[in-house]
Structures are given as C-alpha cells and as structure tokens.
Amino acid sequence: MxxxxxxxxxxxxxxxxxxxxxxxxxxxxxxxxxxxxxxxxxxxxxxxxxxxxxxxxxxxxxxxxxxxxxxxxxxxxxxxxxxxxxxxxxxxxxxxxxxxxxxxxxxxxxxxxxxxxxxxxxxxxxxxxxxxxxxxxxxxxxxxxxxxxxxxxxxxxxxxxxxxxxxxxxxxxxxxxxxxDVIGCELGGAVKNVIALSYGIATAMGFGDNTRAMLITRGLAETARLGVALGADPLTFAGLAGMGDLVGTCSSPLSRNRTFGEHLGRGETLEQAQVATRQTAEGVKSCLAIRDLARAHGVEMPITEQVERVCHEGVDPRLAVRALMSRTTKPE
Missing domain, CATH: 3.40.50.720 (NAD(P)-binding Rossmann-like Domain)
Structure with a gap:
C-alpha cells in the first residue's frame, strides 16, 4: 500500500x-x-x-x-x-x-x-x-x-x-x-475493561488468586454470553481479543482499568479515583452501556452489574462481593 x-x-x-x-x-x-x-x-x-x-x-x-x-x-x-x-x-x-x-x-x-x-x-x-x-x-x-x-x-x-x-x-x-469476527473482537475489548475494574477492586480488598481467577473466568463467560447473543463466534473469546486481552488488562499494573479498580477497592469514591489516576478508565463509562446492552438482549452479566453499582450507585464493594457470591447456584 x-x-x-x-x-x-x-x-x-x-x-x-x-x-x-x-x-x-x-x-x-x-x-x-x-x-x-x-x-x-x-x-x-x-x-x-x-x-x-x-x-x-x-x-x-x-x-x-x-x-x-x-x-x-x-x-x-x-x-x-x-x-x-x-x-x-x-x-x-x-x-x-x-x-x-x-x-x-x-x-x-x-x-x-x-x-x-x-x-x-x-x-x-x-x-x-x-x-x-x-x-x-x-x-x-x-x-x-x-x-x-x-x-x-x-x-x-x-x-x-x-x-x-x-x-x-x-x-x-x-x-x-x-x-x-468484528463483533466478538469489539465486545472482548470493551467488556474486559469492566472485568479489569472488578479485578482491581478485588486485589485492593486483599483477595487472592482464587478470587482473581474466578473473576477472569466468569468474566470471560459473561463476555461470551453477550457476544453469542449479538452474533459473535464463541471461539473468538478463547483467543487474543478475548482471553488474551482480559488476562493482560486484569493482571498488569500498567492497566488503567485495573488501577482505577484498586482505588475503588480501597474505599475511594469515583471522584477520588478519578483525581488519583488523573483520568477516567474506559470501563467506568462503558459498564453502563454494556449493562444496558445485556439487559436489552436478556443476557445475565452479574460482574458487570456489580461493577456498575460500585461505580455509579456508590455501592460498597463488600456488598457487591456479597451479592455476587449469594446468587443462586447453577451448572457451569
């Protein structure tokens, strides 16, 4: 070219x-x-x-x-x-x-x-x-x-x-x-920011590797559920634009979304976290739109829902964790 x-x-x-x-x-x-x-x-x-x-x-x-x-x-x-x-x-x-x-x-x-x-x-x-x-x-x-x-x-x-x-x-x-698969690649990139916020919150709350592995895995599951509802190929989420991006963004201290989540996990308000990081992480805004998209398609996205509640409704992260863990049990 x-x-x-x-x-x-x-x-x-x-x-x-x-x-x-x-x-x-x-x-x-x-x-x-x-x-x-x-x-x-x-x-x-x-x-x-x-x-x-x-x-x-x-x-x-x-x-x-x-x-x-x-x-x-x-x-x-x-x-x-x-x-x-x-x-x-x-x-x-x-x-x-x-x-x-x-x-x-x-x-x-x-x-x-x-x-x-x-x-x-x-x-x-x-x-x-x-x-x-x-x-x-x-x-x-x-x-x-x-x-x-x-x-x-x-x-x-x-x-x-x-x-x-x-x-x-x-x-x-x-x-x-x-x-x-444009749909799958875009959804993987957008939803991983929200899951990385939850990962940062959990990290700052002192939770260990079991909790963090759970958030990555179940976060990927809800990303794929939404993707399939929108016409994406589920295999995309096992690749670089799905699992790869999710692991990178959750695990890296270079990640704005993970870092922003850590501030929230330490009990800071959205405004305090914004001041501390000097920017708004992409997932903070997108979690509202992703929640709306999921509801419009009848897709359950419990981690996204709780991140939205912590970011935009002022819910204490400890209550959000309790809400996630007390959901009705079901097959994987």
Missing part, C-alpha cells in the same frame, strides 16, 4: 501504534489535539504527554490539523476516547479519501446508543462496514513501545482489507492475526 497512514489521537496507544506502523515501513502522520504536543512530536520525535521516553521513528510526523493528517491517507487509524468518537468523526468524515480503510483502536461501547465503535464509525462517516478494521488484543502500550513481543487481532468482514492492515503493522515485535 502506498500513501501515508493517519493516526488520529496522540494518547499512549495511538503513539505506540504510530511507532509500529513506522517500524513496518509506513509513513505516519499523527493528529494531536493540542498543538504543543504535535510540535514536540514533529520536531523532537517525542510525545511529552504519553510515553515520553519513546523516541519515535523519523517516518512519524504530527500536526494539530486533522484535515492535514487525513488528506491523502489510505489508512486512517482512530485512537480517541470511545465516548468522543462520534463528535470527532463527524468533523473529520468530509476529509476521508473515497476508499480509505478506517482502523479502530478503541475499546468501548457508546453510552446512550449501546453501539460498538465500528457501528459508530459506519453511521457517522457513512461508510460500508467492510471498510472498518478493528484492532484488539493484549495491547499494553508501554510494553509494545519498548519493543517487547506482542500479538493482536486485526478484524474485518473484508478479509482482504484485514490482510492489508495486517501487513502494515507486522514487525519483529508485533504479530497481528486476521479475523472476520
């Missing part, structure tokens, strides 16, 4: 993904919302806000003008917070090339509409679903930026387009696998 790649969003994962693309031989233009960040990337090859120790390859440039980044790009990577996607993309859509491939790095469900990110992209940019590629998996940005071996899933209903993106992000340290 000729032409450059635009990465819209200069957070940790957008910045690391730009490095991957450049290391795979692509010319990359990052759009940063704040002009000083764009100038620092362009002139010094560093992102002062995220991954400040990472020296970006010379193939990476940056701008604070989204239209400039998008112009002529064959591939446009969307790496903004999931709840801001619709508003941002509405402004950017008019600048997209006619057959540009849109790549979603976002892991969330939109509040209010309960739409997956690829659905928001199709609706807002008015593009066919087979032009949207989803990247999901255990993608902790600092480790990938350091060149540690990692793998991911590149999902698209058009396998040919997924393969083109796969080639664009294959490096000695980053191994992408293609998949045509």
């Amino acid at each position: 000729s032409g450059h790649v635009a990465v819209l969003g200069a957070g940790s994962w957008g910045t690391a993904f730009a490095k991957i693309l450049a290391d795979a031989g692509r010319e990359v233009a990052i759009w940063a919302r704040r002009r000083p960040v764009a100038e620092e990337i362009r002139h010094r090859g560093r992102n002062p806000e995220y991954l400040p120790d990472l020296r970006l390859p010379e193939r990476v440039t940056a701008t604070a003008d989204a239209a400039e980044a998008i112009s002529g790009a064959e591939v446009v990577v969307l790496a903004v917070p999931s709840q801001t996607l619709r508003g941002n993309l509405a402004e950017w859509a008019g600048h997209l090339e006619p057959d540009a491939t849109l790549v979603s790095l976002m892991k969330g469900i939109e509040l209010g509409t309960t739409k997956r990110m690829s659905e928001v992209i199709v609706e807002t940019a008015k593009v066919a679903a087979d032009r949207v590629v989803v990247v999901s998996g255990p993608n902790l940005a600092p480790e990938i930026a350091a060149g540690q071996p990692a793998a991911t899933v590149v999902a698209c209903t058009d396998v040919g387009r997924a393969t083109l993106v796969q080639r664009s992000v294959t490096t000695p340290y980053f191994r992408p696998y293609t998949n045509d």
Whole structure:
C-alpha cells in the first residue's frame, strides 16, 4: 500500500501504534489535539504527554490539523476516547479519501446508543462496514513501545482489507492475526475493561488468586454470553481479543482499568479515583452501556452489574462481593 497512514489521537496507544506502523515501513502522520504536543512530536520525535521516553521513528510526523493528517491517507487509524468518537468523526468524515480503510483502536461501547465503535464509525462517516478494521488484543502500550513481543487481532468482514492492515503493522515485535469476527473482537475489548475494574477492586480488598481467577473466568463467560447473543463466534473469546486481552488488562499494573479498580477497592469514591489516576478508565463509562446492552438482549452479566453499582450507585464493594457470591447456584 502506498500513501501515508493517519493516526488520529496522540494518547499512549495511538503513539505506540504510530511507532509500529513506522517500524513496518509506513509513513505516519499523527493528529494531536493540542498543538504543543504535535510540535514536540514533529520536531523532537517525542510525545511529552504519553510515553515520553519513546523516541519515535523519523517516518512519524504530527500536526494539530486533522484535515492535514487525513488528506491523502489510505489508512486512517482512530485512537480517541470511545465516548468522543462520534463528535470527532463527524468533523473529520468530509476529509476521508473515497476508499480509505478506517482502523479502530478503541475499546468501548457508546453510552446512550449501546453501539460498538465500528457501528459508530459506519453511521457517522457513512461508510460500508467492510471498510472498518478493528484492532484488539493484549495491547499494553508501554510494553509494545519498548519493543517487547506482542500479538493482536486485526478484524474485518473484508478479509482482504484485514490482510492489508495486517501487513502494515507486522514487525519483529508485533504479530497481528486476521479475523472476520468484528463483533466478538469489539465486545472482548470493551467488556474486559469492566472485568479489569472488578479485578482491581478485588486485589485492593486483599483477595487472592482464587478470587482473581474466578473473576477472569466468569468474566470471560459473561463476555461470551453477550457476544453469542449479538452474533459473535464463541471461539473468538478463547483467543487474543478475548482471553488474551482480559488476562493482560486484569493482571498488569500498567492497566488503567485495573488501577482505577484498586482505588475503588480501597474505599475511594469515583471522584477520588478519578483525581488519583488523573483520568477516567474506559470501563467506568462503558459498564453502563454494556449493562444496558445485556439487559436489552436478556443476557445475565452479574460482574458487570456489580461493577456498575460500585461505580455509579456508590455501592460498597463488600456488598457487591456479597451479592455476587449469594446468587443462586447453577451448572457451569
């Protein structure tokens, strides 16, 4: 593929993904919302806000003008917070090339509409679903930026387009696998953030490995239940976009969602946790939308329900644990 790649969003994962693309031989233009960040990337090859120790390859440039980044790009990577996607993309859509491939790095469900990110992209940019590629998996940005071996899933209903993106992000340290199950990959990426909140809560409450293994396993079970109800392939949840991402996000201290959960598990309020972490974890917002999605499809998601109660209803985590453990017993 000729032409450059635009990465819209200069957070940790957008910045690391730009490095991957450049290391795979692509010319990359990052759009940063704040002009000083764009100038620092362009002139010094560093992102002062995220991954400040990472020296970006010379193939990476940056701008604070989204239209400039998008112009002529064959591939446009969307790496903004999931709840801001619709508003941002509405402004950017008019600048997209006619057959540009849109790549979603976002892991969330939109509040209010309960739409997956690829659905928001199709609706807002008015593009066919087979032009949207989803990247999901255990993608902790600092480790990938350091060149540690990692793998991911590149999902698209058009396998040919997924393969083109796969080639664009294959490096000695980053191994992408293609998949045509967009629904499963997106749900795995969104729900794991909620389960990681529960894992962080349990960790801070002093619970051990049995409890944490239970949360990962039963968390995966409720993710797969919702996925199957929405038409996903259950096998997807046994792969990188399911179990892989869930284990990575739950077990790593680099995970924002796990860390945020630990603050809640220590008895802090949502507001205190936000101040302490200087950001809202994706799962805090998405748990509302995922709960609504589950209810709309008659799917039981008890861990998600309790995380939502702790985050948004002020329920004491100890009471949430009691509610989880006192549910009616049933076959696995």
